[in-house]
Amino acid sequence: MPDLDRIVRDIADEMRGRTDRGEVASYIPELARVDPGAFGIVVIDRDGAVASGGDSEAPFSIQSISKVFTLTLALGMVGDRLWKRVGREPSGSPFNSVVQLEYERGVPRNPFINAGAIAVTDVILSGHQPREALGEIVRFMQFLAQDTSIAIDEAVAASEQRTGFRNAALASYMKSFGVIDNPVDYTLGVYFHHCAIAMSCRQLAMAGRYLAHSGRHPGTGLSVVPPERARRINAIMLTCGHYDGSGEFAYRVGLPGKSGVGGGILAIAPGRASIAVWSPGLDASGNSHLGRIALETLTKRMGWSIFGV
Template sequence: MKKLLEAIVERNRHWTSQGEVASYIPELSKANRDALGICVVTLDGEEYSAGDYETKFTMQSVSKIVTLMLAILDNGKENVFSKVGMEPTSSSFNSIVNLETKNLNKPLNPMINSGAIATTALIAGETPEEKVERILKFTRRISGNPDIYINEDVYRSEKETGHRNRSLAYFMKSTGVIEGNVEESLDVYFKQCSMEVTARDLARIGALLANDGILPWTGEKIIPREVARIVKTIMVTCGLYDASGKFAVHIGIPSKSGVGGGILSAVPGRMGIGVVGPALDAKGNSIAGVKVLEDLSREMDLSIF
């Protein structure tokens, strides 16, 4: 497995030169465009890695699956999906158009920014600080890494430049999707996106989902099987923004990407995969990371379809 991963990473490393690091959040522009790495965690607890897998990056939109799990645990699926839909979109991840023209003003799904902000607003906690601490504690638990923290520089950068996200949030406040304090919900959202991880952390969270909510390395049940199924399904249909359909056809693995360059994948019954590659394509997905997953899926017949 390790030799296969090393070969796939080196075969696709040249793609990093075809992408660009995210620059609309200034702090993200400091990422190493040439980095590319992968980690695989099997359901019997074996771990394999290759390339720049120890590179640290912020979760960004990958964090949306963490908060979706937590929101469903806190509120139940019916309450969560009364505020957020579960349909794919052909618009970009930060589009505001669909909020007014589609789905009765409700965000189309929890994987785009509007839906993720609405989902985060549902997480239990008396204060923003308590909500952030619960998100951090849950992320550490499902990744088996107690040393996951918020990158304060990225958080400040996101907060200072998050004007589109503020527009989305205040629009949802006007329609009743967000019921609490808008700025507090946004602050929690900016902090969750700024959690710093590695490909190994993503692979372990992917393994939890692949194992129907049970941690492979401890046997502990973290989330009900139904919650794992819901999250994986939405990852398939919505996880790579408006490139989700193409990704499903060519790779066929439930996955979630983020503009920090991470991709988290869960192959049901087999493995979790974490990829890092900060150079992004025009859709906001890791350009080399997608190619790595395409090769791995083909070589190991990982598509669920």
């Protein structure tokens, strides 16, 4: 059995010494200020043992990783009716593409591109005030991670609202096709704020454990989602979790994963581990450059690809 602690520490040391770090997200001003030299990794195995390295306790903006948890909540609220509002296919386009949305008459390709996540947020908002919906999302994250300190970074949320013109265009376009039910400003406000949740690698890996345990929360024994739904969320993460870089991630890492432009990646080794990495520099598709390399190294050394060793 490989020594997970040693492997994780070695990966953190390797990544710390690399100079090819990608570029931090500059279109959100608050994210442009993040130190590109940061790197953290946490792996929580099936027995609950935690292996960590680097800046594993430093909070960062999870951004689109929050879409995994909002998808889980929305499916719990409306079940498979959600798929009338959003598709399940890879996009093959940038995460904020307007062209694809126009071509497909306002129905987003999947729940992890921006348009799809805005539609999912609108489902959660229905029947609530924005503050109530946002509170429900944050409490869900706190429950999953067993950590009530998890909160929204208000400076990042404000920065996104000031500069989120493309997302406003996507939401307005979907509204014209009846995909968005609530006032656009309300839906966007909740969307920007849940993307601005700040978490450390440890907190994020803790929150993702239910997807590695067939939908069960290993800390409480409670069912978060049925096993079939956990499997299907993992499937969408594998095919759509890295935007137009999803195929490359599946090819190189071989695990379901979801990235965010804050530089984080949540990856799931079903039945084995929940993994979080963070390195703020992004590749051309908006995914963490060193995060993907670190995960590729980890899966090779541990033999954790879902496609076999």
